[in-house]
Amino acid sequence: MKSSSLQKRLGLGLTLGMTLLWLGATVGAWLVVQHELNEAFDSALEETAQRILPLAVLEISNREESREAQHIATLKVHKEYLTYLVRDAKGEILMQSHDANPKIFNKQLREGFSTTEKYRLYAASALRGTLFIEIAEPLGHRREAAREALFALLLPLLALIPISLLGTWLFVRISLRSVLAYRRAVEARGAGDLSPIKVARLPAEIDPLADAVNHLLERLRKALEAERSFTANSAHELRTPLAATLAQIQRLHHEAPEGSLRLRAAKIENSLRDLARLSEKLMQLAKAEGGGLLAEAPQDLIPLLAHVVDEWNHSNGHRIGLQLPDEASVYSAIDPDAFGILVRNLIENALKYGAVNQPVEVSITGQALLRVVNGGPVVPESVLQQLTERFVRGRSEVSGSGLGLAIAKTIVQGVGATMTLVSPATGREEGFEVRVQFCADTKNER
Known part of the structure; x- marks a missing residue:
């Protein structure tokens, strides 16, 4: 209502x-x-x-x-x-x-x-x-x-009557000016801004409510900071022992004779690699949730995207096709590191869950619309709406942490962009497509 x-x-x-x-x-x-x-x-x-x-x-x-x-x-x-x-x-x-x-x-x-x-x-x-x-x-x-x-x-x-209506409306509007300013301050806040809301001269009936909201924001900010700090520190502390253990297991796998010992060593090595990837994903998630996703100045997305795609092509057999716009530059306010994490997770998701015999298509338009398309069967609508949740995977037979699209969604929301999942892909009868519409910066001349 x-x-x-x-x-x-x-x-x-x-x-x-x-x-x-x-x-x-x-x-x-x-x-x-x-x-x-x-x-x-x-x-x-x-x-x-x-x-x-x-x-x-x-x-x-x-x-x-x-x-x-x-x-x-x-x-x-x-x-x-x-x-x-x-x-x-x-x-x-x-x-x-x-x-x-x-x-x-x-x-x-x-x-x-x-x-x-x-x-x-x-x-x-x-x-x-x-x-x-x-x-x-x-x-x-x-x-x-x-x-x-x-x-x-x-x-x-x-x-x-009309004069009194106008006078009453003006009087009420002037009296509620601070309340309207408080409402605008709340509406203008981004999802990650948990700083106190400060508006002067609120009415006595509203002032305790504003104080309660600020106390709640402070408690929520501390709780989220503690959660992010725990996630980042845990993932960071796990990297060194995981790397050392993985090196020892690889050495054991190399030195072990053919038989059950080598097989067990290979399984342990795969499990450690999955754990290392999960640790890396948790660090990315902590960065995505911790703010710092916006750059001080608009960034050109075309060379950033070309670099990430070129990096993946060298390690994945040139399965990624890149299509760039005619414009020389496409600027947006996203931080370069955050953009790299976003694109890598989208490409990794497309490579992992897409058809093996079909390339992944990555493109960006002059209006700062990023598209990542892969082949494969159509994803049901009921599953499609849950893929951006944490630890949710499209196909259970494929190994993965289920955090890739969740990290992408967190970054997209943090920079004020929008992400849309489409299946079948645009212009196809099958496949999967992720669209990310950034807020393009019209000032393309640096």
């Missing part, structure tokens, strides 16, 4: 939390505003009724026909938000505003506020309950005012 970014989670979480709080505060403010608007509108209704009612009483009292309904003329045509009726105790209309609709008013006369489906009403009386005025206001007018108040509160919020 892919892990999510802490920066992303904090940025989105904080922005979402702030947005929800703002929305809650906006809704609460809107409810308060709506309540205050209703109080203001009700107060306006009541105040209007109290102002109009004395004028209406005076107007009706001065009429010749006081019970006759009268429409109040308007100075100019306009839409009225407030309409009113003035009625007597029996409900007869005595006065009304020019745009009043009698159907929206209450049929039963009663003082105070009342609400219908579409209107808010207020009624007041005068002359001991003989005259009533009732004022109506559309509820849609109040809802429109409430909506406008809500939009006035929400519109700034819509503008603040």
Whole structure:
């Protein structure tokens, strides 16, 4: 499962939390505003009724026909938000505003506020309950005012959300700058770099973790150094007694008469030779694991490869074919000794496990791709993936330590290259191929 970014989670979480709080505060403010608007509108209704009612009483009292309904003329045509009726105790209309609709008013006369489906009403009386005025206001007018108040509160919020998201993201990024630097320092490390990771001003929550990682790296470095030192020292200390013992066995084999004694001496000699080769392989493995695989300056791989192949051809009957690129030089940062160990192990593996009647083909391209190809039966995929493990051999009937490809893999990983095993070989129906892609140095002029 892919892990999510802490920066992303904090940025989105904080922005979402702030947005929800703002929305809650906006809704609460809107409810308060709506309540205050209703109080203001009700107060306006009541105040209007109290102002109009004395004028209406005076107007009706001065009429010749006081019970006759009268429409109040308007100075100019306009839409009225407030309409009113003035009625007597029996409900007869005595006065009304020019745009009043009698159907929206209450049929039963009663003082105070009342609400219908579409209107808010207020009624007041005068002359001991003989005259009533009732004022109506559309509820849609109040809802429109409430909506406008809500939009006035929400519109700034819509503008603040992206600004807060950007601000939160920048704040979190700045706060996690040291954590990101620590991550980059870990990612940039090679497989063999076990030195402490030093990043300044880590957060208090991360600092103990960084210290624990550094302690673990130090313990791992000491353990690996002890293992490599033991391997190298053991192999080195074995060389001298092995060489002396091998010389004595060879002398004994030469001086022994024909018979079982000479046969036993020959077997011992072969066993000592295998042990000497194993000792040499262990020393190579210790060098491959001990670092120092990169040169201070890029090295030209073509003369190094030609020298190793020429050396093997002199000792193995010219079974190795070499193909070089048209380029004059192919540079890479690998150490010459490490490159020699790598090529020798690949060639030795090809000679040992390849078909005896087919030559080994070694080539390098201008893009620093090294190929070592040998004939022989196809290696199954299940076996192919295990050949780079230590002490794993392709064919059990062939003698060997099973360390050649493991040493090659360790060197390849140490220099940042890649190694691929292919069977059948490219362009063939059989055979085995090892490809090593080095990081070519583009500066080919020294």
